[in-house]
Amino acid sequence: MEFRRIEESIFKALMIISLVIVVGSLLAVIGIILWKGLPVLGIDMITKTAEGGFYLGKGGGILNAIIGSLYLAAGGTVLAFFLSIGIAFYLQKEYSGGTRLSNLTRLSLDILWGTPSIVYGAFGFTVLMFLNMRASLLAGIIILALLELPIMTRAMEEVIKTVPKELKEVSYSLGATRLETTLKVVSKQALPGLMTGVLIAFGRGIGDAASILFTAGYTDRIPTSLFDATASLPLAIFFLLGTPFPLAQQKAYAAAVILLLIILAISITTRLLSRKYTKYIIK
Numbered sequence: 001m002e003f004r005r006i007e008e009s010i011f012k013a014l015m016i017i018s019l020v021i022v023v024g025s026l027l028a029v030i031g032i033i034l035w036k037g038l039p040v041l042g043i044d045m046i047t048k049t050a051e052g053g054f055y056l057g058k059g060g061g062i063l064n065a066i067i068g069s070l071y072l073a074a075g076g077t078v079l080a081f082f083l084s085i086g087i088a089f090y091l092q093k094e095y096s097g098g099t100r101l102s103n104l105t106r107l108s109l110d111i112l113w114g115t116p117s118i119v120y121g122a123f124g125f126t127v128l129m130f131l132n133m134r135a136s137l138l139a140g141i142i143i144l145a146l147l148e149l150p151i152m153t154r155a156m157e158e159v160i161k162t163v164p165k166e167l168k169e170v171s172y173s174l175g176a177t178r179l180e181t182t183l184k185v186v187s188k189q190a191l192p193g194l195m196t197g198v199l200i201a202f203g204r205g206i207g208d209a210a211s212i213l214f215t216a217g218y219t220d221r222i223p224t225s226l227f228d229a230t231a232s233l234p235l236a237i238f239f240l241l242g243t244p245f246p247l248a249q250q251k252a253y254a255a256a257v258i259l260l261l262i263i264l265a266i267s268i269t270t271r272l273l274s275r276k277y278t279k280y281i282i283k
Helices: 002-040 043-047 063-090 100-114 117-130 137-161 165-173 178-207 233-241 246-280
Strands: none
Touching (some): 002 246, 043 246, 063 100, 063 233, 063 246, 100 137, 137 178, 178 246, 233 246
């Protein structure tokens, strides 16, 4: 009996230590970024594009990178969503029947999920060279969609699995078709989880630099066409930190603060929307 109490105390201590490490790491990252970035985060940083000498620490801002990141991440997430939602529903047993093709699809998605983003970038660059095309917003969106696709699909699949089988059977017994059940019952029941999957993919997309380094390019201008090169916040941070000028390096932390605030805003918005739609959830 005494041994069980000691064992329980040890595991409680390990859980508390793990919690402190996770929360402490998050607070440390946020704290350091805010400490180094807020002092140089002025109105010019978010309302102006880069000017002459910007990468030497002089005037201008990163409006081009902010808008470019939103274009890339939003476009990639929307494209990945329309691809993922169909695949996620197909992988359910009532649609695929657990065939070898569905198992192969899951294996392919898992492999793609574990593939480094720089490999996606190299693949995209090779395709661009083969097609004799240059880096552009469209190419960056497509590559980010491919990057987000396995993340979003697997997350959605697991969420859809949690929908009670009895709920579907009741819908069928009332005369609803499989498509109607999917759209009006399963989708509403799984909506908060589906939104979380989209958020996870969006966060991966807006924070990735390697996949768009060779495909989206970089420019100090705001793109006006899908075929224009575009800047992004991760690459802006990378280029600014790579300069030997302290003032430019400080601007990199300001860009990191903006990226952090965007992700925080998306997270809060998703939480609020999830609460709104929990009325459809069967508890």
